[in-house]
Amino acid sequence: MRYISTRGHDAGQRFCDILLEGLAPDGGLYLPASYPQVDDATLTRWRRLPYAELAFEILSLYVDDIPADDLRAICRRTYTREVFGTDAIVPLRPLVDKTGSSGGDAAPLYLEALSNGPTLAFKDMAMQLLGNLFEYELKRRGETLNILGATSGDTGSAAEYAMRGKRGVSVFMTSPRGRMSPFQQAQMFSLMDDNIHNIAIDGVFDDCQDLVKAVSGDLAFKRKYRIGTVNSINWARLVAQVVYYFAGYFQATTANAQQVRFTVPSGNFGNVCAGHVARMMGLPIDLLVVATNENDVLDEFFRTGRYRVRSSADTHETSSPSMDISKASNFERFVFDLVGRDAARLGDLFGAQLARQGFFDLGADAVFTQAASRFGFASGRSTHADRLATIRSTFEDCGEMVDTHTADGIKVARAHLHATHPMIVLETALPIKFAATIVEALGRQPVRPPQFEGIELRPRRVTDLAADLPAIKAFIVAHCEPVAA
Ligand SMILES: *Cc1c(COP(=O)(O)O)cnc(C)c1O
16 A cells, blocks of 8 residues: 655655654645545455454555564554453444433444543554554564654543553653643653653643643754654544444444435544545445534535634634644645545645635535535534533433543534434543532532542652753653664
């Protein structure tokens, strides 16, 4: 499989070439030159596979530069009951009210559990694989990598739990001091592994991100200290997420003629973009529903065709904070397909128009009306009040406690139920990560998985630094993984 950039760059790169890279050299995002097609017989064969084997089959279609036995071993090592809590890895559970219905005469509504990994958010699904792929590829090349990132919560902890103890890789994760939830802080700061470095920055999330950009922008420093990232535009993360759309589909159906819908709580469009890829491969998904919170950049696009990025002053701090985005960094991949993979057109939209005026508008364009018909997308938006009401009704009527992001998904999904196509809402985090809002909604503490009992009381390993570039660089130099022998 060859990988191309959404802006046209095509240097014949293969999977492992782009595994350790961020953006393509022309500023675009990598995509496979074409989507492998999955036929009916293959779907039938895949129905019976355990998750790790399914992951291997799907990854094999995109990875031709890792020997099959090695790739299979990586998948088996990643998707285990020990790490994800169940043999199904991503079990589906129906959301039924006391009358036994999911709402009117509609087909069932399911939650797909993606949040039973080490950090209790769906980012573990891809990040755990990435950790094993990185370790494998760095060893093969005899290289080391220092991952530098900024987090306001879920990404940082998922990256740290995926990379902890891995050879050849260190993590330097900046976060805004005192601004993550107490549980999220405890998750990250209680890690004692030598290769994990928590840096609490005196500032807000944007200060952390600016520092990361400034360090990465110093190309000499970046090269000398082998600085890399694990952000959500990484293609390997995306392809790992494709797997659970197949796994969810197989659990909700008994035959390949059946169609399903997915609703995806969305921020950077990474998760739902994997659903788009799954459907492009031939998975029978009749509708992908994008659910946003008050930061409704994506809902606005799917309603009007206008993609308008927000300023940081215009970005709301909400109770589903992992969806608080000002622009959707993976969205370019979908728009590339939407405009018929026309790299020049894409470059005009994202390179020229967005840079010049902060938006582009496809509302009057035929490609946009096809977004609904040809690609089957819909969207909706949820507010703090909706979130509280959904958490409450889901608990009281269905006996399920859901987190704030999943609640946004359920709220939006209910407006898109179908008579015969089951609806699958992706559960993107567990409620314990966002306890304050659960208490606000239900007047009680969320359930805490036993391995996190007393985590707030454990010793902490975190360094406080000012939002100061030289200070960050000095810290990295003093702690980075030495060059491999
Ligand atoms: C990251 C995250 C999201 C948003 O996912 P995207 O891939 O950015 O769309 C939603 N919910 C939770 C809990 C997350 O951590």
